[in-house]
Amino acid sequence: MPDMIVNLYGLAPVSPQAQALRDSGVVCRRAESYERSVVLAFVERLFPDWADELRAGFAAVPPNVYIATEAGTLLGFACYNATRPDYFGPTGVEASQRRRGIGRVLLLQCLEALRAQGYAYAIVGGVGPAEFYEKAAGATLIPASEPGIYRDRLNRSEGDGT
Ligand SMILES: CC(C)(COP(=O)(O)OP(=O)(O)OC[C@H]1O[C@@H](n2cnc3c(N)ncnc32)[C@H](O)[C@@H]1OP(=O)(O)O)[C@@H](O)C(=O)NCCC(=O)NCCS
Structure with missing residues (x-):
């Protein structure tokens, strides 16, 4: 799995697309610290490899996490x-809600946050x-970026006491 790079200063504002989703009832916003356990349960259920x-x-306050x-x-x-630092991801949308623009x-909200930093x-x-x-986001593949940082990953059974 290669890495990709996104030019942040070339990004168009996300607000019109966020507003269009909001008009259809879907709110995309930064998560709050007090929502951590709900979001974590969602990710552990649907995308367990990304819970860590x-x-x-x-761990950041406010969280470096956006939710829909x-x-x-x-x-x-x-x-x-x-x-x-400067990495986007992980991300995931519940399967029945994909291809709605969520x-x-x-992605664009997180990229805007990185640009603001x-x-x-x-x-x-x-x-x-x-x-x-x-x-x-106009991302492009980075040549020779595979394997990236996800190399030599521990097996899930390591360190779980079994
Ligand atoms: C990848 C994922 C987050 C996309 O979410 P989504 O809400 O379905 O995406 P959007 O509806 O905003 O799609 C934006 C555009 O990308 C396209 N697109 C979305 N998923 C795509 C896919 N898997 N392959 C190719 N194009 C895709 C859409 O058709 C849309 O194109 P458009 O600009 O022509 O309208 C979602 O499919 C997902 O959760 N997948 C499983 C987890 C995953 O793979 N995460 C990323 C790990 S790197």
């Missing part, structure tokens, strides 16, 4: 500065759906 990075995202909600129900999440808005570019580490990042 989510915890890292919630509809009538109090969590639909998706995205993190930044959770794996390495993933794009969460002074970064000129952001890294998406170990991408799955490269086309999503290309379409949503």
Whole structure:
């Protein structure tokens, strides 16, 4: 899985797309510290490999985590500065809610937050759906970026006491 790079100073504002989703009932916003256990349960259920990075995202105050909600129900999440500085991810949208524009808005909100911190570019580490990042943020693949930081990863059974 290669890494991708996004030019942050070339990004268009996310607010019109966020507002369009809001008009359809979906709110994309920064998560609050007091929502950590709900978001963590969602990620542990749907994307268990990413729970540790989510915890890292919630270690910041306010959290480096954005969420999508509809009538109090969590639909998706995205993190930044959770794996390495200037990294976007992980992110995930509940399967039945995909292709509504939620993933794009969460991605762009995180990228805007990175830009506000002074970064000129952001890294998406170990991408799955490269086309999503290309379409949503103009990301491009980084040559020779595989394996990236996700090399030599411990097996999930290590250190769990079994
Ligand atoms: C990747 C993911 C977050 C995208 O969320 P989403 O809400 O479905 O994405 P959006 O609806 O905002 O899509 C934005 C654009 O990307 C396209 N797109 C979305 N998912 C895509 C995919 N898997 N492959 C190719 N294109 C995709 C959409 O068609 C849309 O294109 P458009 O600009 O032409 O309209 C979601 O599919 C997901 O949770 N996947 C499983 C977890 C995952 O792979 N996370 C990323 C790990 S690097």
